[in-house]
Amino acid sequence: MPLDPRSDRRLRWMSSSTGDSAALEDLDRRMAAFYGESARRYRYQAMLDTREDHPITSDSVASGLLDLIVGSGAGTVLEVGCGNGWLYRKLREKGFGGIYHGVEVARYMIDRNATRHPDAHWSCGTAYEIGLPDGAVDTCFAFYVVEHLVYPERGLREMLRVVRPGRDLILVFPDFAAVGHLASQQTGFSPGRASAKLRRGRLFDAAVSLFDSRCRVRSMLRVARKKVGPFPVNIRPLCLTHPGVIESDVDAVYVASRHEVADWAQDQGLRVEYPFGTEALYHSNAVVRITK
Ligand SMILES: C[S@@+](CC[C@H](N)C(=O)[O-])C[C@H]1O[C@@H](n2cnc3c(N)ncnc32)[C@H](O)[C@@H]1O
Incomplete structure (x- = not known):
């Protein structure tokens, strides 16, 4: 049967x-x-x-990421998989005054973000085809996105392509x-x-x-x-x-592993760091900084 x-x-x-x-x-x-x-x-x-119903606490993963970006002095940042743009708003709250690009596959989210925040750049695209020139940004980041990519390796290459040499790609993802x-x-x-x-x-x-x-x-x-x-x-x-089941990460297809991402990046000759370490909160939530 x-x-x-x-x-x-x-x-x-x-x-x-x-x-x-x-x-x-x-x-x-x-x-x-x-x-x-x-x-x-x-x-x-x-x-x-x-996620935006409450202020982010200073000990949260999101806050740590935003502090890293602001502290790096990046003038131009790109967020891949920006969703509703909440991290853009948080970046501004944290004092980021540079140029922000947000890329997202959902066109209607991008249209909404563009109406709400005409001061930033929003485009519909994928992690595999970002639509920016090589080395266009100081920092590219993806917050809980890599685990949703069907082709994570392709995504990593493309995100690194748009990063200026010497600058960073920062990834946050659950380490399944x-x-x-x-x-x-x-x-x-x-x-x-x-x-x-x-x-x-x-x-x-x-x-x-x-x-x-x-x-x-x-x-x-x-x-x-x-x-x-x-x-x-x-x-x-x-x-x-089971499309009726909407819970965290039921759509996370990549069996995400910080070791795999780090090994891959090191094989490309890139520097890899875990700015917050790999213990406690950062054991399950990988924060990986890859310097091009
Ligand atoms: C868990 S959500 C995180 C969204 C956002 N970073 C946030 O914190 O609200 C994953 C996001 O990745 C986006 N996404 C999925 N596949 C993608 C791809 N191939 N390229 C770019 N973004 C993608 C989804 O549309 C979704 O917005």
Whole structure:
């Protein structure tokens, strides 16, 4: 009997650098639609918008990133995957007086940002095709975006291309390999955590979920790079198989790992730093500065 695709818990991970190009292109097309179409994005964006409901605290990852950018004295910055432009507003609040470019795949977000902030530059584009000349910016940054890229390596190359030599690309992303959890991967026969399933009396599903998350997924996350190949992506993320489930990172396809990003950059002869270290908050949230 064919497996109900909604209960499919297999790990469909593939190297985005060397994997099946047709499968990756299909994933890229579907993810672009997920992010780009306003009707589909509405609930997802509503979740992201809540970040601006409270002031950012000085010990938060966002605040640390903004301080780095402002402190670097960058005159021109580019944000890739800028969403609703909230970090642009926060940058200004922190005293950034330079030129800001925001790039985002969702055209309607860009149109909104351009109306709200005509003093900045907004363009619809992708991390793979930024539309700025080589070396155009002092700092390029991407805040929780790399893990959403179907082609992270391509994105890294393009983001570095637009950075002026000697200046920085700063990436913030969840280190799924370090934390041993990938929210876009279904565990058990339905979305959701084992504890929630247990509360609903779905005992078998809860037990399988627990096994999947603690054993199968966690152990695979540790070796994904070796077993699957470079820059592994989940080609069946929950955001596509269960569009009704809108939770953090159900759309994070890249099995993001700071070690992989750092190794890749070092192989290109670039300097890599973790400006806030790799402990506590920064164990699960990687902040990686790559100097060109
Ligand atoms: C988790 S959201 C973060 C958005 C924003 N940085 C924020 O903090 O609100 C991920 C963002 O990456 C964008 N994105 C996804 N794929 C992209 C791509 N290929 N190129 C550029 N941005 C992309 C999405 O549209 C979305 O706005």
